[in-house]
Amino acid sequence: MKSHISNLCSTLLMALAVVLSGVQTPCSAGPIPSPVRLHGHVPTESMAKARGLGRVVPDTQITMAFTLPLRNQSELQELLGRIYDPADQEYGHYLTPREFTDRFSPTQADYDAVVAYAQSMGLTVTGTHPNRTLLDVTGSAVQVESAFNLRLQQYQTSEGRKFHAPDNDPEVPDALASRIEGLVGLDNAAIWHAQSHFTPAADMARTSSLQIGTGPGGGLTPGDILTAYNLQSLSNAGVGQVLGLFELDGYNPSDVANYVAHFGLRSVPIQNILVDGFSGRAGSGASEVTLDIELQNALAPGASKIIVYEGPNSSTGVVDTYNRIATDNLVKQISTSWGLSEGQSSSALLNNENAAFQQMAAQGQSIYAASGDSGAYDNGVTLSVDDPASQPYMVGVGGTQLYLNNKIYDHETTWNVNNTVSGGAGGGGVSNRWSIPTWQQGITSAASTTMRNVPDVSLNSDQYTGYSIFYKGGWYIFGGTSCASPLWAAFTARVNQLRVAQGNPPLGFANPAIYAIASGARYGNDFHDVTNGMNLYYSATTGYDNATGWGSFNGANLLTDLVATTVSTPAAPTGLTAAAGNGTIRLNWTASTGATSYNVQRGTASGAESPLKSGITTTTYTDGVVNGTTYYYNVSATNSTGTSDPSNEVSATPTAPTLTIIAGPTATATTNSAQIQWSTNVAANSTVNYGTTTSNLNKTVSNSRPVTAHLVSLSSLSRRTTYYYQVSSTSGSTTVSSAVNFFRTN
Secondary structure (H helix, E strand, O other): OOHHHHHHHHHHHHHHHHHHHHHOOHHHHHHHHHHHHEEOOHHHHHHOOOOEEOOOOOOOEEEEEEOOOOOOHHHHHHHHHHHOOOOOOOOOOOOHHHHHHHHHHHHHHHHHHHHHHHOOOOEEEEEEEEOOEEEEEEEEHHHHHHOOOOOOOOEOOOOOOOOOOOOOOEEEEHHHHHOOOOEEEEOOOOOEEEEOOEEHHHHHHHHHHOOOOOOOOEEHHHHHHHHOOOOHHHHHOOOOOOOEEEEEOOOOOHHHHHHHHHHHHOOEEEEEEEEOOOOOOOOHHHHHHHHHHHHHHOOOOOOOEEEEEOOOHHHHHHHHHHHHHHOOOOOOOOEOOOEHHHHHHHHHHHHHHHHHHHHHOOOOOOEEOOOOOOEEEOOOOOOOOOOOOOOOOOOOEEEEEEEOOOEEEEEEOOOOOOOOOOOOEEOOOOEEEOOOOOOOOOOOOOOOEEEEEEEEEEEOHHHOOOOEEEOOOEEEEEOHHHHHHHHEEEEEEEHHHHHHHOOOOOOOOOHHHHHHHHHHOOOHHHHHHHOOOOOOOEOOOOEEOOOOOEEEEEEHHHHHHHHHOOOOOOOOOOOEEEEOOOOOOEEEEEEEOOOEEEEEEEOOOOOOOEEEEEEEEEEEEEEEEOOOOEEEEEEEEEOOOOOOOOOOOOOEOOOOOOOEEEEEEEEOOOOOOOEEEEEEEEEEEEEEEEEEEEOOOOOOEEEEEEEEEEEEEOOOOOOOOEEEEEEEEEEEEEEEOOOOEEEOOO
């Protein structure tokens, strides 16, 4: 397109020459750099199933977002590994959003370059983000086509829904391609679906004998959930914790109020945060939002608040809403039940989600995602898994069918209604996008050894053993993995209440702790291992599997162990040394793994040390002491768990150095004056005795101020005369003097 070449030249002038180099060069001064196509932006799968309707109307407004990659990825991965290693001294030392941005976000210069490029292409910047990983823009279809050298085509699905998509990947200047990962919003082919199934309670009661709850229609009540999953004996209910929900629709507050009142629950305050101008009105997906709020309230009624993040159901709405949760950092336990098959999600969207989830992990936020309701066939046709449950920094939550015996837990099987996708089955399988994380390696031969496995854990999701939910003014029975995810987040609020009370950091990204417990001797105590059933392809087995992950939580037992997942008492420091000085002793030692600070003990006899200084955060300490006394020391390491044994013992005896002239004296003479200079090793006073013969130094000039660099001025001297002088300095009872020297005035 001719207009594209003209705009590209303008872009290079403004965005690259001015922003990046600060030097503006005429377009005719040299060749235009070769543009680059950013791959993965054409939704071929959706386009192949739809009917083409021709070009998009030129003035149609297209909402998009540039996605920018994180910096220093290897450093970030190392830090995340240390933050979640209970044996590491960085364990639980979460970052603030500002710290994360400073260390790992795109630079301000790169962000400014993308802003300048977008504006030079005629696009309007509609939103910026504090972590600089997203830049929201809008423009007409003709502007978008010109900016990225492509055409936007319109399509219609067999169900009648219309969408637009590009006929090619977007084209950008080479210099800009290294600063962005891609664009989301070039197409609107995908609609994110909620992972839930529901039926009016009255209908369910008439048609199913499987319901096991005591609520309307035989659904599970808050009390039923507590009893079934061994939480009924616990008094903690998430007090002080803030829960979060990712939503792509609104809800009717009256539904939640009716649910809370019916079951006599404390009504957890709700705060709505609307993203990208979303209205907050309840739409076709309000069932999901209502379900999530009510189940979080059911399991964590003591929470301080539930923050409901609501954005539009679009690719830009998805990335902007996840990013808002990360940059706000207001919630420490989050649930999302909106998903899309990995193959239906663009690389730019997947990578930007991953950036947001890495930031959440670095900040100590726990996030859980429903793994899908279509079994092993998330796209309905081929083996596939659901995004974001398959993301490496997400806990994917699968589904089971729960069986009780007199309201007490009996067993669970894999959720699979009738062995069809439409009937509903717990999502699980192997990612085609993400490599296997370190914490998932070596867990079982029944799962992939090279790629990310889903789910991680599960909970009851079968609609025929479902949950009583008040929705649209009446009672419904809900199932689906979207029931399991908010319950796991609410369970985490209970965990974090106790962790905070014990002075420990929040649980944060839960998978490292979950896998450490589940792969150890406590597995059978803390989890219900699901060994029966299949999710249309993968069978449940002993231990981990791609049907139900590790299984469901045995509430009180797993909670106890997750609360106790803290730093071990650090090892005793090693390599302690002591160096004596003048009135000081300097200690040095080797850092102890897991230590957050150190304590120094001192005594004047071996083995008789007592506390001297605590809270030292370095591996060195200088002690002010009395010369001539021998002092003994040891050092211990400490953290939130306890204090180590003492280090090796060392001793040292400080002494005052012998007063010595270490430089000079020297004399600098003029016609009738002279300056005498010398240096001593310790501070002392200054005296000069001088005269015209060596035997009669009868004149004296002195300075009583203790110094080490001495300077004494002699005045009223005779011209062309030889003078003899001797300097001396005194410190305490010690005096040191020089030999007799001479100088001659001019």
